[in-house]
Each structure stands twice: as C-alpha cells, then as structure tokens.
Amino acid sequence: MASISTLQVLPFPLSHLVSKHRTPSLLLKLRPEFGSRNGELSWAGRLISSQRFLLRAIDGSVSSSAGQDQSLRNDGVVKSKNKNGINLKDTVGELHGIISSFSPVVYSMRQRVGSNLAIGLCIVAAFFVIALRVYAVRKSKYNRPGSVADLVRRGQLRSDRRGISQPLKYDDPFNNPLVKVGKGNSTVEMCGKVYRLAPVTLTEEQQAVHQKRRSRAYQWKRPTIFLKEGESIPPDVDPDTVRWIPANHPFATTAGDIDEDLAQNNVYQKRGVPFRIQAEHEALQREQKLNRLVMDSSNDSDFVKAFKSGPKSPEHGEESPINNQAGNSKPLLSECGPNSFGIMSPSEETHD
Amino acid sequence: MLSLQLPTVINTKPSSSSSSFLTNTNPFKPKTLKPNPSSPFTVRSVLQYNRKPQLSGDTPRVVVITSGKGGVGKTTTTANVGLSLARLGFSVVAIDADVGLRNLDLLLGLENRVNYTVVEVLNGDCRLDQALVRDKRWSNFELLCISKPRSKLPMGFGGKALVWVVDALKARQEGCPDFILIDCPAGIDAGFITAITPANEAVLVTTPDITSLRDADRVIGLLECDGIRDIKMMVNRVRTDMIKGEDMMSVLDVQEMLGLALLGMIPEDTEVIRSTNRGYPLVLNRPPTLAGLAFEQAAWRLVEQDSMKAVMVEEEPKKKRGFFSFFG
Numbered sequence: 099m100a101s102i103s104t105l106q107v108l109p110f111p112l113s114h115l116v117s118k119h120r121t122p123s124l125l126l127k128l129r130p131e132f133g134s135r136n137g138e139l140s141w142a143g144r145l146i147s148s149q150r151f152l153l154r155a156i157d158g159s160v161s162s163s164a165g166q167d168q169s170l171r172n173d174g175v176v177k178s179k180n181k182n183g184i185n186l187k188d189t190v191g192e193l194h195g196i197i198s199s200f201s202p203v204v205y206s207m208r209q210r211v212g213s214n215l216a217i218g219l220c221i222v223a224a225f226f227v228i229a230l231r232v233y234a235v236r237k238s239k240y241n242r243p244g245s246v247a248d249l250v251r252r253g254q255l256r257s258d259r260r261g262i263s264q265p266l267k268y269d270d271p272f273n274n275p276l277v278k279v280g281k282g283n284s285t286v287e288m289c290g291k292v293y294r295l296a297p298v299t300l301t302e303e304q305q306a307v308h309q310k311r312r313s314r315a316y317q318w319k320r321p322t323i324f325l326k327e328g329e330s331i332p333p334d335v336d337p338d339t340v341r342w343i344p345a346n347h348p349f350a351t352t353a354g355d356i357d358e359d360l361a362q363n364n365v366y367q368k369r370g371v372p373f374r375i376q377a378e379h380e381a382l383q384r385e386q387k388l389n390r391l392v393m394d395s396s397n398d399s400d401f402v403k404a405f406k407s408g409p410k411s412p413e414h415g416e417e418s419p420i421n422n423q424a425g426n427s428k429p430l431l432s433e434c435g436p437n438s439f440g441i442m443s444p445s446e447e448t449h450d
Numbered sequence: 451m452l453s454l455q456l457p458t459v460i461n462t463k464p465s466s467s468s469s470s471f472l473t474n475t476n477p478f479k480p481k482t483l484k485p486n487p488s489s490p491f492t493v494r495s496v497l498q499y500n501r502k503p504q505l506s507g508d509t510p511r512v513v514v515i516t517s518g519k520g521g522v523g524k525t526t527t528t529a530n531v532g533l534s535l536a537r538l539g540f541s542v543v544a545i546d547a548d549v550g551l552r553n554l555d556l557l558l559g560l561e562n563r564v565n566y567t568v569v570e571v572l573n574g575d576c577r578l579d580q581a582l583v584r585d586k587r588w589s590n591f592e593l594l595c596i597s598k599p600r601s602k603l604p605m606g607f608g609g610k611a612l613v614w615v616v617d618a619l620k621a622r623q624e625g626c627p628d629f630i631l632i633d634c635p636a637g638i639d640a641g642f643i644t645a646i647t648p649a650n651e652a653v654l655v656t657t658p659d660i661t662s663l664r665d666a667d668r669v670i671g672l673l674e675c676d677g678i679r680d681i682k683m684m685v686n687r688v689r690t691d692m693i694k695g696e697d698m699m700s701v702l703d704v705q706e707m708l709g710l711a712l713l714g715m716i717p718e719d720t721e722v723i724r725s726t727n728r729g730y731p732l733v734l735n736r737p738p739t740l741a742g743l744a745f746e747q748a749a750w751r752l753v754e755q756d757s758m759k760a761v762m763v764e765e766e767p768k769k770k771r772g773f774f775s776f777f778g
Contacts, residue, residue: 271534271738271743271746271747271749271750272747272750274738274743276737276738276743277743285766286762288740288743288762289738289739289740289743291740291765292765292766293690293762293763293764293765293766294762294763294764294765294766295760295761295762295763296700296702296760296761296763297759297760298702298705298712298757298758298759298760298761299702300705300706300709300710300711300712304709305709305710305711307709308708308709308710309674309709312667312670312671312674313671313674313675315671316668316671316672316674316675317675318671318672318675318676319675320643320675320676321640321643324608324640341640341643343640356572356573358610360574361572361573361611361614362610362614364571364572364573364574364577365568365571365572365578365611365614365615365618366578366614366617366618366621367577367578368577368579368618368621368622368623369577370577372574372575372576372577372580373574374573374574374575375574375575375576377574
C-alpha cells in the first residue's frame with residue numbers, strides 16, 4: 099500500500115529533515131530502532147514514535163514526498179495495526195486523540211492555498227505581460243510620425259472631421275432633436291424648455307407707416323466728403339454732404355499718403371508680387387547694382403594706380419578698395435535719389 | 451425647416467387685435483404682450499426635413515450688421531451667423547469694418563492669424579487674397595479685417611475701399627462668395643458710413659430696452675435714407691422670464707416700435723460669454739445651446755430671405771404629473 103511504503107521510505111528523508119531542522123534528541127534516538135526492527139515493531143514504542151514522527155512531519159512542513167495525504171497515512175497505520183493483531187482499543191483512542199489534536203484539513207488547505215496563489219500569480223503575470231505588449235504595440239502604432247493620428251494629436255486635424263470620404267454632417271437647426279414643435283403648433287420645445295409661441299402680426303402697411311415716420315424724422319444725406327475740422331469746404335461741394343471729422347480720428351490721418359487709383363489697383367490685383375513689395379525690391383536691386391558698379395570702377399582704378407606707381411606694400415592694396423567704396427558710395431547714393439515710384443527705400447526711411 | 455406661417459396676416463389688413471397698437475400715438479411706449487390663451491390664432495408648423503436652405507437673391511449678398519448702440523451683440527451675431535452660413539454650405543467672407551476697435555477676430559479665435567488687413571492691401575503691401583484669413587474649422591468662411599488696431603485708414607476712401615473689396619471678391623478666381631457680412635462699428639460716424647457703403651441689405655441688432663431701440667430707430671432711418679430697404683432686425687438678449695413678469699419688452703413690442711421684419715430672436719444665454727472667451731462661436735458648440743440654435747435659425751432665414759412668423763413669448767409652466775395632479 100502506498101501508505102506503508104511511505105512509512106518505510108520515510109526514515110531516510112526524515113533523517114535528512116531531522117538533521118536539517120534540528121529536531122529534538124528523542125526523535126533522533128528513535129531512528130536506529132525504527133530501522134533495525136523493520137518488520138517487528140512493538141506497537142507501544144512504535145506508536146509513540148509515529149506520534150512524534152507525524153507531529154514532526156507536520157510541523158516541519160516536509161517536502162511533497164513526505165507530505166502525503168494525512169488521512170491516507172492514518173489509514174495505513176490503522177491497517178498495519180490490524181495486521182499485527184495488537185490491542186487496538188487503546189491505540190485507536192490515542193490515534194483519535196492525535197488526529198483530533200491536529201488539523202490535517204488546515205494543513206492541506208494551507209498547502210493548496212499556496213499552490214493556488216502561485217498559479218494565480220502566474221496567470222495574472224501572463225495577462226499583465228499580454229496587456230503590456232498590446233499597449234506597447236498600439237502606442238507604437240499611434241505614435242508613428244506623419245500618421246493621421248499624429249496629425250490629430252498635434253492639432254493639425256480635427257478628430258471629428260477625419261477623412262475626406264465622409265461628408266460633413268449637415269445640421270439642420272429646425273430638424274434637431276432639441277427643437278420640437280407642440281401638437282397644437284402653439285408651443286415649441288427647445289433645449290428641454292417649452293415656450294409658448296405668439297404669431298407675428300406686423301403687416302406691410304404698418305411697415306410703410308414706420309418708414310414714412312422715419313423719413314420725416316431723419317433727413318439725411320450720405321456724406322460724400324470727409325474733412326478734418328478746420329479745413330475749408332471746396333466750392334463745388336454741398337455743405338450737407340460734408341462729414342466733419344476730428345483731427346485725432348483714425349480716418350483723419352494719412353489722407354494724402356497714397357494715390358486713389360493706385361490703391362484701387364492694389365485691391366484688384368489678383369496675382370503676382372504686391373506693388374509696394376515689388377517697388378521696394380526693385381529699388382534695392384538698383385541700389386545693389388549701383389554699388390557693384392562703384393566697386394568695379396574703384397577696383398579698376400586701384401589696379402591702374404598700383405600698376406603705375408609700381409609695387410607697394412600689400413596692406414595698402416587690400417585697404418584701398420574699402421576706403422574707395424566708402425568714399426564713393428555716398429555721392430552715388432545721393433545721385434540715385436528716390437525711385438520712380440516715389441516710395442522711399444527702407445534704408446532711407448530709417449535714416450529719416 | 452420650422453416655418454411658422456401666418457398667411458392671413460401678412461399682406462392683409464391688420465386684424466382687430468393688431469389694430470390696437472396702431473392707434474398708439476407714442477411709438478416708444480413699451481407695450482408688453484399679455485398672454486391671452488383664448489386668442490383664436492392658428493400657427494401652422496411645417497417641418498422640412500433633410501434639405502438645405504435655398505439661397506435667394508443675387509450673390510454676393512452684401513449684408514451689413516449694424517445697431518447704432520454699442521454692446522448689443524453685432525460682432526457676436528456676425529460671427530455666429532457667418533459660421534452658421536458656412537456650415538450650411540455657403541461661402542462667406544466676414545469683414546470687420548470696425549477701424550479702431552476690431553473684435554471679430556477674437557470671437558472667431560483667429561486673432562493670431564491676422565497679418566494683413568485692407569490697409570495693407572491698399573498700400574500694396576499684400577494682395578487681397580493674402581489678407582483673407584481662412585477659418586480652419588470651416589474652410590468656406592474667411593475673415594477680412596479692415597485695419598490693425600493702431601493703424602489708420604486713409605480718410606478719403608473708406609467707403610470706396612470697401613466697394614473695391616466687394617468688387618474684387620466678386621471677380622476672384624475661386625468664385626464669388628455667397629455672403630459678405632460686414633460687421634459695422636457702433637455709432638453713426640465715419641465708420642458706420644464706410645461699413646454701409648457696399649451693403650445691399652442690413653440686419654439690425656437690438657436689445658429689448660429703450661436706449662437700444664432709440665438708436666436702432668435712428669440707424670434704420672439713416673439706412674433707409676441711404677437706399678437700403680431690405681432691413682431685418684434681430685432681437686438679442688431676450689429673457690422670457692422677465693417678459694412674463696412684464697419687466698422686459700417682448701419681441702412683439704420691439705417689432706411694433708420699429709416696424710421691421712424679424713430675422714431672429716436670441717435668448718439670453720450664459721454660453722455666449724463663455725464662447726466669446728474661448729474664441730469658439732456658439733453655433734459650433736456640441737450639444738447646441740439655446741442661443742446657438744436661435745442663431746442657426748436666423749441664418750437659415752437670412753438665406754431664404756424669410757422672416758419669423760411666430761416668436762417665443764414665455765416659458766410654459768411644466769405640466770403637473772403624478773397622482774396628486776389629478777386633484778389639481
């Protein structure tokens with residue numbers, strides 16, 4: 099039987115355990131006795147030893163081989179007793195006492211809880227790893243630079259309007275779940291509130307009456323000319339159509355700065371470089387061109403001078419074009435004057 | 451579309467009930483509408499599903515949004531109606547014609563994108579298409595500012611410049627815009643004259659208080675003198691609870707005083723301030739707010755050149771339900 103064999107096998111690991119766990123000397127004494135009388139054990143001594151043995155086995159939380167099912171082991175003990183035909187009454191009672199003094203159920207439960215906990219932990223860990231993996235994959239997918247999700251995250255694209263294949267949802271303000279008309283058409287429910295409706299009773303005649311009243315009350319001519327306060331009225335202008343504007347009004351400044359026709363052309367310009375930008379660019383180019391010419395001419399003269407006067411120090415030769423450019427640039431710029439468009443270049447504006 | 455029609459009222463003689471306010475000699479005397487549940491009017495409600503508003507009139511429809519008095523909601527109306535029109539599928543150019551005090555860019559959340567204005571276009575620093583700021587939310591909506599806050603517009607051709615701008619927009623390559631909305635500055639000064647110059651029609655924004663109504667009446671008079679006959683009004687910041695308590699004029703009272711067709715009625719809504727702070731117009735809010743819905747409906751009517759046939763007067767008390775309501 100398994101129980102007996104375990105009993106027979108037990109001594110070896112037990113000795114190991116005993117040495118390992120420093121069991122008391124009583125148990126150590128039993129060991130040779132247990133081994134020598136292999137088959138013929140006196141049950142009184144044996145019983146004691148088994149009692150101790152079991153006690154130690156439970157307390158020491160033996161390995162899985164030693165820790166067999168407690169009930170099976172007890173059965174084995176009982177059966178072996180029956181075989182030997184020893185007085186059982188006392189021993190059974192004692193055995194009952196031993197058994198009842200311990201809680202084998204607790205032992206088995208403890209063992210089972212431990213193993214279950216380990217399995218559960220493994221499962222949880224596996225799930226955690228899977229979830230982590232899925233999350234990492236998804237994150238890498240959404241973080242892909244240049245993707246639509248990336249554009250949405252960066253605020254370049256609205257998430258609710260993604261994809262041009264989907265047409266924009268058209269919201270009908272009257273076909274809205276938040277607008278409901280009552281059965282009698284005398285009420286309307288908007289945003290959860292019910293309002294009573296009243297009909298508009300304005301007629302065209304009433305409108306005409308109001309128009310007449312206003313035309314009598316407000317005699318007005320559209321102002322055709324805006325003049326600053328203090329300016330004289332031109333001779334061909336109706337004084338009623340003059341709008342007097344205070345001198346500090348935004349309209350009252352920069353009056354003659356820009357030509358009207360030119361402004362109109364600017365507004366009508368559809369493509370190309372805007373007028374002022376182009377003018378400034380051309381002026382700048384012209385200036386650069388003149389500067390280049392000046393530089394070239396100065397270089398030539400230096401070369402001629404140097405050739406005529408013979409070899410000189412190299413420092414003088416390097417410095418001369420700079421000095422000449424600085425000296426010649428001023429009169430040439432003054433010769434250039436304002437450009438043909440009447441617009442000052444940025445450098446001139448800053449000087450002024 | 452919800453079109454609350456009253457076919458017997460328009461183009462007919464006023465009924466006995468409506469003739470009472472015609473005899474009122476003082477047009478500025480507020481007359482609060484008293485609810486009369488036994489009145490025999492019938493309001494026909496037509497819900498038209500799944501269709502866009504039909505654009506009526508010649509394009510571009512140049513609409514100036516004006517008020518006379520400041521702070522009544524011109525710029526808010528321009529932003530919300532403009533974006534509503536864009537959402538309805540029409541191409542819109544909104545021009546902020548307030549020379550010194552522009553705010554439309556802030557309401558639209560485009561303040562950081564305005565590099566060039568009409569002044570730069572006139573000076574030749576940029577082309578007109580470069581000065582137009584396209585809204586990223588609705589690409590058929592564009593903003594054009596007339597000037598930067600500190601720059602100064604040439605005095606001589608303020609109005610002419612806007613006419614040129616409108617002409618240039620008509621002739622542009624992408625096609626003529628359907629709507630050009632001009633946000634008019636407050637007052638009846640040079641800025642007002644400039645703003646109304648290219649306009650064919652006007653939307654008058656007013657609040658139901660007498661100061662605003664007096665200015666509005668004067669502005670309507672000037673617009674009519676200038677030849678703009680198609681004027682509709684939009685009553686802003688209406689509080690139905692105050693109307694019920696007779697502390698505020700009803701929209702019908704306002705209409706009676708000004709004698710204009712109603713384009714919309716915008717209830718007071720705290721969301722307006724929030725949306726202004728965010729630079730995100732109300733009509734783009736999800737879910738839509740009460741004021742946002744009202745702006746959308748006003749935009750719909752503007753497209754169809756329609757007007758309101760019935761107005762919300764007051765909030766109806768909630769019906770009592772349950773066991774005890776049976777006993778009254």
